[in-house]
Amino acid sequence: MHLALLELKAARGRFLLMGAVVVLVAALVGIVSGFTTGLGDDTVSALRRLSATDLAFSxxxxxxxxxxxxxxxxxxxxxxxxxxxxxxxxxxxxxxxxxxxxxxxxxxxxxxxxxxxxxxxxxxxxxxxxxxxxxxxxxxxxxxxxxxxxxxxxxxxxxxxxxxxxxxxxxxxxxxxxxxxxxxxxxxxxxxxxxxxxxxxxxxxxxxxxxxxxxxxxxxxxxxxxTRTVPLADAFAAAPGYSGEKVTMTSIQTFLYLIAPLVVGAFFGIWTVQRQPELALLRALGASRRRLLGHTLAQASAVVVGGTLVGAALAGAVGLLLGAQVPFSLPAPTLAATMATVALAGLAGAALTLRRVATADPTTMLGAGR
Amino acid sequence: MSLELRGISVTLGHGDARVTVLDGLDATFAAGTATALVGPSGSGKSTLLAVAGALLRPDAGQVLLDGADLAALSERDRARARRERIGYMFQSGNLLGGLVVVDQLLAAASIAGRSHRQLRPRAEELLTELGLGHRLRHRADQLSGGERQRVALGRALLLEPALLLVDEPTAAVDRTQARALTELIVGTTAGRGCVTVIATHDPAVLAVADSAFDMAPSPPERLSA
Incomplete structure (x- = not known):
């Protein structure tokens, strides 16, 4: 772990830049999630409050x-x-x-x-x-x-x-x-x-x-x-604009969930390609594949989890600033679930680069494998 | 303590590009001596270093370091041997970018699972012995070629290796630094009693080394001192 921290410290500019991107993605996902929940509440909160199990329509x-x-x-x-x-x-x-x-x-x-x-x-x-x-x-x-x-x-x-x-x-x-x-x-x-x-x-x-x-x-x-009876939750779709808003906001969230691993994966992909000679050196010095993979995951976790936590705080702060003026709602469980998804998506992106880390060839340090 | 290579054969490449680089090589390297490996490019100097250093498993033969056959070890155990018993100085790309000099040594300690806190004083002392006491907090890109090689030597020596393998140490330094660096390696070898093998094209290294091994003839032969 000491080596992973040394590398993080040595390349702190690059990791901070990547962390900033994760912060922005996480904050954006959080804000979109807040609007999704807020708009949903603003559309159907009165229906949710009905103490009914079903509604029968014509x-x-x-x-x-x-x-x-x-x-x-x-x-x-x-x-x-x-x-x-x-x-x-x-x-x-x-x-x-x-x-x-x-x-x-x-x-x-x-x-x-x-x-x-x-x-x-x-x-x-x-x-x-x-x-x-x-x-x-x-x-x-x-x-x-x-x-x-x-x-x-x-x-x-x-x-x-x-x-x-x-x-x-x-x-x-x-x-x-x-x-x-x-x-x-x-x-x-x-x-x-x-x-x-x-x-x-x-x-x-x-x-x-x-x-x-x-x-x-x-x-x-x-x-x-x-009559035609539907469960209460299914009746939400009958509220004006509910389905359209939900599809729109969910689409934005889904795209952000796709963007997160791509961005993190691209960063760690480039980072790994750039440090192939160093990975080969570390392997030559006796670092096991498991240790190098652990270091890479630790670095990715630091960037992704740290960035996500800051992004979550940012999204929460945006919610507080907006107050009751706009339909924004970001309860703690929703925020936690959203941020966990962002973090997992980011780590999945980083995991895409692990094969290249594992295959670093120590013999290239001597040119003997050519 | 010694390094003994018995019947080492290595073939590299595939198909029409297959080349037999080492063919039944036998060689013995004694503790406390620095042996220069000489010979033209392609004669197998680097391959011999890779085999001796447990970086490359030979197709046939034994690599006996104090009697233990490195060639017979699993990949995991060869990695352990590299971090615990073998020190390396490579021709280039020796240092980790962005790390300061003392951390270059402590990184090797971390790889070996040793406490970087406990080894820090030893690392600083060793670097001072190598004339880098004023460079402890400098990054690799702030050092000269000779200084970088001395940092690599310090890293290789930190954990008291039984075997020190050095690849073209003087390729990127001037004549004066080359001689000083070679004398440092040879002197360190004698002082610590490790087995040192130096692959080189540099006559200056040949002049200072305790003995030499010529890879050009088939089979390679030891040159008289």
């Missing part, structure tokens, strides 16, 4: 289900009668509102029955109890919506009293506001510009939220009731 809608699917009251009631199942209606609609103090906000209206399992808890104020009330996400509170405000839904004039603030949750990058199903139906089905809501609103929902006992044959229920 069967004819394959994409963008929350906007397009409509499930009627009869179907909901039928679901509620199924053994091993608890079911409630869920409404989702994107809209916009303004408080009497002039605070304009985009909001995702989630229609939930306050008496059953989808009812959101609150951090401040009161829980959702009756029509005309709204419990807002912490993000809306950050934008200036306060408990006691009257929030008027733009164009249709539905007036909502803010009674509580729940944790930060969003849907499609829009903060969520929880209302009763009846209020949601007024928002979803009202005719824009009408002075009053339509006299007879359809008694419908975007989906049926289900809590199913494990082993319940939901497909059989679907066939009987004419």
């Amino acid at each position: 069967p004819d809608v394959k994409t963008d289900q929350f906007a397009r699917s409509l499930v009627g009251a009869d179907t909901l009631a039928a679901w509620q009668r199924q053994p091993g199942v608890r079911a409630t209606g869920l409404g989702v609609a994107l809209t916009r509102g303004t408080t009497e103090r002039g605070v304009e906000v985009d909001l995702a209206a989630f229609g939930v029955d306050p008496a059953v399992f989808l009812s959101p808890g609150v951090e401040r104020g009161a829980r959702l109890a009756e029509d005309g009330q709204v419990v807002v996400s912490g993000k809306l509170a950050d934008q200036g919506v306060r408990i006691g405000d009257t929030l008027t839904v733009d164009r249709i004039g539905v007036r909502l009293t803010v009674v509580g603030v729940t944790g930060s949750s969003a849907y499609g990058h829009v903060p969520v506001a929880y209302v009763t199903p009846a209020t949601w139906q007024r928002i979803r089905f009202a005719v824009p510009g009408a002075q009053q809501a339509t006299a007879e609103l359809p008694y419908q929902y975007s989906a049926v939220a289900i809590q199913a006992v494990p082993g319940t044959d939901l497909a059989a229920v679907d066939r009987r009731l004419g």
